[in-house]
Amino acid sequence: MIEVLIEASALAFHPYVLMYVFLGVLLGITLGAIPGLSGDMAIALLLPFVFFLEPALAMGLLVGIYKGGLFGGSIAAISFGVPGTPGAAATSIDGYQAKLKGKPSKALHTALYSSVIGDTTSDLVLIFIAVPLAAVALTFGPIEFFALYAFSLILIAALSQGMVAKGLAVAAIGVLLAMIGRDPITGASRLTFGLPGLSGGLSLIPVLIGIFAISEVVFQGAKLWRRKVDKLMDDVAEQASLLQGYDISKDKLTWAEFKSTLKATYIGAAVGTFIGALPGAGQSLAAFMSYGLAQRFSRRSEEFGKGSLEGIASAESGNSATCGSTFIPLFAFGIPGSATAALFGAAFILMGMTPGPSLLTDYTAIIYALFLTLIFANLVNLVLGKILLPYYSRIAMIQPGYMIPAVFILAIVGTYAANNSVVDVWVLLFAGALGVMLRLMSFPLAPLVLGFIIGPGAERALRQSMIMGGGDWWVLVKSPIAIGFYVAAFALIMLFTVVLRAKK
Amino acid sequence: MNRTMVKELLSAALVLALGVAGLLHIQYGAWRPAPLVPSYIMPQTAYYFLIASGVWLLAALGFFTLKGRLKALQPSDAKDQDLVGVGVAVALMLGGAVVYFWLVLNLGLIVSTIAFNGLLIAVLAPNATFKSILIVPLLVGAAVWGLFVRMIGITLPPTLLF
Numbered sequence: 001m002i003e004v005l006i007e008a009s010a011l012a013f014h015p016y017v018l019m020y021v022f023l024g025v026l027l028g029i030t031l032g033a034i035p036g037l038s039g040d041m042a043i044a045l046l047l048p049f050v051f052f053l054e055p056a057l058a059m060g061l062l063v064g065i066y067k068g069g070l071f072g073g074s075i076a077a078i079s080f081g082v083p084g085t086p087g088a089a090a091t092s093i094d095g096y097q098a099k100l101k102g103k104p105s106k107a108l109h110t111a112l113y114s115s116v117i118g119d120t121t122s123d124l125v126l127i128f129i130a131v132p133l134a135a136v137a138l139t140f141g142p143i144e145f146f147a148l149y150a151f152s153l154i155l156i157a158a159l160s161q162g163m164v165a166k167g168l169a170v171a172a173i174g175v176l177l178a179m180i181g182r183d184p185i186t187g188a189s190r191l192t193f194g195l196p197g198l199s200g201g202l203s204l205i206p207v208l209i210g211i212f213a214i215s216e217v218v219f220q221g222a223k224l225w226r227r228k229v230d231k232l233m234d235d236v237a238e239q240a241s242l243l244q245g246y247d248i249s250k251d252k253l254t255w256a257e258f259k260s261t262l263k264a265t266y267i268g269a270a271v272g273t274f275i276g277a278l279p280g281a282g283q284s285l286a287a288f289m290s291y292g293l294a295q296r297f298s299r300r301s302e303e304f305g306k307g308s309l310e311g312i313a314s315a316e317s318g319n320s321a322t323c324g325s326t327f328i329p330l331f332a333f334g335i336p337g338s339a340t341a342a343l344f345g346a347a348f349i350l351m352g353m354t355p356g357p358s359l360l361t362d363y364t365a366i367i368y369a370l371f372l373t374l375i376f377a378n379l380v381n382l383v384l385g386k387i388l389l390p391y392y393s394r395i396a397m398i399q400p401g402y403m404i405p406a407v408f409i410l411a412i413v414g415t416y417a418a419n420n421s422v423v424d425v426w427v428l429l430f431a432g433a434l435g436v437m438l439r440l441m442s443f444p445l446a447p448l449v450l451g452f453i454i455g456p457g458a459e460r461a462l463r464q465s466m467i468m469g470g471g472d473w474w475v476l477v478k479s480p481i482a483i484g485f486y487v488a489a490f491a492l493i494m495l496f497t498v499v500l501r502a503k504k
Numbered sequence: 505m506n507r508t509m510v511k512e513l514l515s516a517a518l519v520l521a522l523g524v525a526g527l528l529h530i531q532y533g534a535w536r537p538a539p540l541v542p543s544y545i546m547p548q549t550a551y552y553f554l555i556a557s558g559v560w561l562l563a564a565l566g567f568f569t570l571k572g573r574l575k576a577l578q579p580s581d582a583k584d585q586d587l588v589g590v591g592v593a594v595a596l597m598l599g600g601a602v603v604y605f606w607l608v609l610n611l612g613l614i615v616s617t618i619a620f621n622g623l624l625i626a627v628l629a630p631n632a633t634f635k636s637i638l639i640v641p642l643l644v645g646a647a648v649w650g651l652f653v654r655m656i657g658i659t660l661p662p663t664l665l666f
Contacts, residue, residue: 169557222589401629
């Protein structure tokens with residue numbers, strides 16, 4: 001064992017590997033910060049190069065990009081209200097509000113620290129209890145998975161305080177959007193309105209950016225236009241002076257503020273680690289669930305959605321805490337639990353290594369080197385993040401009159417670049433228009449996106465459960481774990497409805 | 505009828521219409537038969553949720569109207585939107601984006617980006633100057649070129665210009 005650790009350390013801390021980790025984190029943060037681009041996309045683009053690299057170098061680069069990309073997504077989410085990655089969608093809820101209140105630096109630092117804490121927790125879990133935790137996750141059958149998906153949707157709908165019915169409605173719309181395309185079992189086209197371009201389904205990136213970003217950008221554009229028309233020069237001067245008036249020394253995260261976010265960070269770390277280990281559950285679900293639970297357990301729950309640092313910490317910690325644990329099913333059973341894990345699995349195969357239990361026995365030194373690299377990359381993320389954040393904080397305060405058009409164009413071109421698909425651009429604009437309409441009618445947007453993300457998984461779980469039960473709906477409540485999820489969901493709805501009425 | 509009531513009625517109508525239309529589509533549409541569990545089971549579940557939400561919205565609207573607390577239906581921080589401004593922004597940005605992307609496919613990415621960015625700044629930036637309308641789009645065009653053409657290697661059909 002000692003020999004293996006020495007060999008793994010020699011591999012992981014080789015100067016070239018360290019350099020590749022630095023490069024990867026830098027690239028990941030930069031790409032993740034651009035709306036429409038993500039670490040996953042960069043990993044996919046780099047896969048052909050992996051073939052020509054030593055395994056340790058390739059892993060260093062990919063791990064760096066992955067971790068940097070996860071944190072980078074929160075930069076765009078906080079600075080522009082545009083989640084740079086799907087996992088950062090929950091971060092944008094409070095992060096962007098904090099930025100609008102003139103606290104971009106506090107928000108970004110909270111995101112950085114909680115991201116690193118969540119990520120490190122997840123990596124340690126991966127290293128020490130990978131196999132047992134994977135076993136627990138894999139005891140979940142379709143019935144439990146469907147209950148988990150239903151619970152998640154109800155939780156996020158219930159989060160939309162005062163709008164539970166609207167939350168449930170948009171979650172259902174999100175699920176319906178996810179159903180567009182080919183039926184996974186029969187292969188027939190569904191809900192495509194006869195358009196061949198839709199038979200492949202709607203991609204996540206255009207829907208996500210359209211609903212969250214384009215609609216926000218349009219509303220910002222409307223405000224700018226109104227100011228211009230009304231010639232409210234005082235407002236203009238105020239906007240113009242934001243950059244000059246912004247004092248970063250007053251926007252530093254204090255120790256007391258950091259301490260106040262720790263509970264939310266730990267909740268996010270625990271939830272994210274657990275969700276990350278569940279195949280298919282993903283970063284977005286982890287972030288939203290962490291956010292919801294942290295809000296429930298917070299003494300200042302009313303501040304959530306209005307720029308709460310706890311909100312940012314919980315979402316970002318939950319998002320990043322999936323980072324290590326998402327590899328658990330891949331290492332233990334060869335099942336990629338997420339898109340990222342699938343990309344890493346592809347990289348392993350390109351390097352001649354078969355994902356699964358044999359990885360730990362056949363390539364022990366490389367896998368342990370990977371574990372060490374995962375931890376080291378967190379340190380690099382922290383250091384590079386600290387160095388880069390002051391610049392990002394200032395960039396975030398640039399006049400919206402110039403930033404909004406640039407973000408809008410980057411979102412369009414970034415969406416196209418993700419798949420080189422023209423259909424994705426039209427989907428983006430449609431989703432943007434839908435987002436504008438829903439915002440005008442005061443519908444919450446987060447449940448729609450969550451419904452869209454987990455829709456396919458929920459459908460698969462529902463259909464598998466129904467097949468197991470011979471078409472009988474009662475099969476859904478035959479598992480104690482599933483019943484627990486349903487009872488919790490019902491209790492949440494009752495709680496939020498009653499509490500809301502009592503408050504108003 | 506005040507604005508909140510109109511908004512809530514429209515929301516309920518939209519949700520109910522979607523749910524009912526979906527169920528009619530399931531009833532009369534051409535769905536390929538699937539073994540044991542029909543392929544519309546998930547959409548059907550979603551449509552039921554839509555209808556239930558619509559009924560819930562109407563019930564809440566009736567309840568709070570009778571109690572005279574219609575404002576309770578709105579989020580505490582809700583503001584009335586500037587509908588004219590939103591309409592202009594939608595037409596300019598979403599409509600403009602359709603034209604922009606058509607130009608990208610026919611004229612060229614960088615030229616179209618500079619032109620569209622210049623237009624958006626000219627119309628939207630409250631204190632835009634002639635200099636800023638000329639310089640900022642060039643910088644954005646350069647950024648798009650560096651990121652998407654040089655770094656990512658975006659694939660576009662052959663175009664007339666750059």
